[in-house]
Amino acid sequence: MATILLVIIYLAFISLGLPDSVLGAAWPVMQADLGAALETAGLLFMTIAGGTIISSLVSGKILKRFGTGKVSFFSTLMTAAALLGFYFAPSVYWLFLCAIPLGLGAGAIDAGLNDYVAAHYKAHHMSWLHSFWGVGATIGPIIMAQYIAGGNSWSKGYFAISGIQFVLAIILLLTLPLWNKGKNNNKALSEEAEESEERLDHAENVKPLQIKGVKLALISFLFYCSAEATMGLWGSSFLVSVKDLPAAAAAQWVSFYFAGITIGRFITGFITFKVNNRTLIRLGQILALTGAILLFLPFSSAFALAGFILIGLGLAPIFPCMLHETPARFGKKHSQTIMGYQMAVAYTGSTFMPPVLGFIASHSTIGIFPIYIVLLAAAMFLSSEKLNRLLNKKEIKSSADAASHTN
Incomplete structure (x- = not known):
């Protein structure tokens, strides 16, 4: 049962990536057909991102009440309907209307599935799942390109992707009973998560943001994305x-x-069998920072290419490993809520920080790009290392307390 459920989650991650890159691929044609301004695509993207941030923030309460299976089904159905709305869109205003449920659905799925996998499966699955998101993000523009190149309109591309989402929604509906069975039967929960559950204070009045280290984790997610x-x-x-x-x-x-x-996330899945999450996060951040420094140095374009590849490979393990560490860092009790916060902050970073660079560059030069990347990578590394030191102190204190009770 757990294997079947895992296959469904993998399919869901491909589906999650499908719409994410389609708007940019289709916009040159959409803009002409709808008579929209160039910057409208950015406003649409921010509308989708806004819905995603909101649903991520409230996902903890929703997931606790309805469960991951039901939330994933309803959210997938909502995104499928939103994409179908893009197909029927007679104007830009209709697109903005459909962008709201598209973002709301995506955020709930993302937070719910990430928390479920972090709590019930080993670290390699988290890396592979996010690699499969990349597969979906790659396939989306390919599907759209085929319809545009074949003489069909961009709306037909959205119709096809909507159809894929509806099929997945049906699969999720038919397999709802598996989620509870998978939760009860899955034995792959990492030992460190169980140990951290015992270490942490779970008093009813403790709020997720009051747990030590949560804010540092959120800062790390912000700078990563x-x-x-x-x-x-x-x-x-x-x-x-x-x-x-x-x-x-x-x-x-x-x-x-x-x-x-x-590719880096796919390879990371195998490396997790031998290397723990914290080490992979640290190594990835150092590699990404090294690549960013290569961009900054006044060398030939070949060094810039190496920098791009190194940054991609370095970033690969960071996001899935940080997500998988959530129950181990902060306990299963609050992991759903904290996961939602992390996804909301992540989307906030990816939505607002790139335009900040664009604004600064428009008043100076795009040559500041490497400096900006170095600063973001360095801030991510420093916040992550500070979190590790805090967690290490908590572990040492918990071990000392346990030893004193034993004596």
Whole structure:
């Protein structure tokens, strides 16, 4: 049962990635058809992100009341309906209306599935799942491109992706009983999560944000997603303007960055059998910081390419490993709520921090891009290391307390 459920979760992660990259791929055609301004795509993206942030923040309470299976089904159904709304959209205003449920559904699925996997499966599954999100994010634009190139409208592409989402919603509906069985029967919960559950104070009046280390974890997520999104949004502009690369070559180099993340997460899944999450997070951050420094140095464009690839490979293990550490760091009791907070802060970083660079660059130069990435990577590393020191002190204190009680 647990294996079947895991396959369904993998499919859900592919489905989760499908719509994320479609808007950008379809926008050049959508803009002309709808007579919209160029910046409308950014406003649509922020509307979707706003819904995702809100649903992530409240996901803890919703998941506790209805369970991960039911929330995943309803949220997938909501995103499928929203994508179908894009197909029927007669105007830009309709797109904004549909963007709201699209964001709300995505945030609830993301937080719910991440918490479920973190609590019930080993670390390698979390890395592979986020690699499968990359598969979905890659397939989405391919589907859209096929419909546009074949002479069909962008709306047909949204119709096809909506159909895939509806199929997944039906699968989730039919397999709802598996979620409880999987929760009861799965034996893969990591020992460190169980131990941390005993260590932490679970008094009823303790709120998730009052747990030591939670705020540092949120800061780490903020800077991680800020760095990841900023690389994707402004990397090509930096290569064209500063490194004098042709636009096509710059786009290809940015694709190497995303490939580094996707492939890196797949490889990380195997490495987790031998290396723990904290070590992988630290090594990934050091590798990403090294790549960012390569961008900063005034060397040839080959070093810039190496920097892009190193940053992608470095970022690869950080996000899934930090998510998987949530129950171990803060206990299972609050993990659903904290996971929602983490996803909300992550989306906040990816939504607002890249435009900050754009604003600064518009008043100076895109040449500040490497400095910005170095600062984000360094801030992520420092906040993560401070969290590790805090957790180590808690573990030492808990061990000492346990020893004194034994004596």
